[in-house]
Amino acid sequence: GAGVSQTPSNKVTEKGKYVELRCDPISGHTALYWYRQSLGQGPEFLIYFQGTGAADDSGLPNDRFFAVRPEGSVSTLKIQRTERGDSAVYLCASSLLAGVRTDTQYFGPGTRLTVL
Amino acid sequence: GQQVMQIPQYQHVQEGEDFTTYCNSSTTLSNIQWYKQRPGGHPVFLIQLVKSGEVKKQKRLTFQFGEAKKNSSLHITATQTTDVGTYFCAGMNRDDKIIFGKGTRLHILP
Numbered sequence: 001g002a003g004v005s006q007t008p009s010n011k012v013t014e015k016g017k018y019v020e021l022r023c024d025p026i027s028g029h030t031a032l033y034w035y036r037q038s039l040g041q042g043p044e045f046l047i048y049f050q051g052t053g054a055a056d057d058s059g060l061p062n063d064r065f066f067a068v069r070p071e072g073s074v075s076t077l078k079i080q081r082t083e084r085g086d087s088a089v090y091l092c093a094s095s096l097l098a099g100v101r102t103d104t105q106y107f108g109p110g111t112r113l114t115v116l
Numbered sequence: 117g118q119q120v121m122q123i124p125q126y127q128h129v130q131e132g133e134d135f136t137t138y139c140n141s142s143t144t145l146s147n148i149q150w151y152k153q154r155p156g157g158h159p160v161f162l163i164q165l166v167k168s169g170e171v172k173k174q175k176r177l178t179f180q181f182g183e184a185k186k187n188s189s190l191h192i193t194a195t196q197t198t199d200v201g202t203y204f205c206a207g208m209n210r211d212d213k214i215i216f217g218k219g220t221r222l223h224i225l226p
Binding site for chain 2 (some may be wrong): 032035040041042043044045056058093097104105106107108109110
């Protein structure tokens with residue numbers, strides 16, 4: 001079956017602009033995660049959804065970042081007033097079980113965000 | 117805050133030599149997962165360790181979880197060119213926070 005997909009694969013924007021990054025998890029996966037990965041670093045946890053609700057958003061760096069998952073499937077990560085420091089690869093992952101953070105996470109290919 | 121440290125940051129080995137990467141947490145972990153990320157790719161799940169002192173093997177890969185559940189290692193026997201990539205550990209703490217290490221980048225010399 002299809003894996004996790006993310007769009008766009010690349011996004012170049014100007015400082016101060018608003019961007020939306022989309023994640024389509026594996027069909028039937030209840031849990032969805034967003035991470036941010038900078039060059040030479042490991043993925044940095046941002047937010048975790050169980051179904052439609054954000055079970056843990058403690059990794060969001062500030063209030064410019066927001067994520068939704070209105071129907072418990074597709075998720076959108078929204079970044080307002082982008083800053084150059086937001087440039088990174090944004091990774092989405094999904095897992096089958098909700099409420100079990102130890103379940104295998106399947107990562108998407110990521111969206112490379114560049115803020116000029 | 118809690119940190120998960122990985123060493124070494126880089127490792128160059130001759131093809132056929134063994135390779136080991138180590139992961140250390142400042143606090144006790146509920147479990148630890150290992151991922152491999154090929155250049156230009158995304159992390160791919162390898163394995164999860166849960167029990168104190170657990171050892172798991174996948175062909176040439178051996179994974180260990182320390183007795184205190186604060187450290188882990190990944191050992192590759194007789195490396196091959198297909199082993200190239202960055203290996204990440206990801207620890208889950210008692211608050212269900214998942215923290216990735218910075219990874220160990222493995223280069224294979226032919």
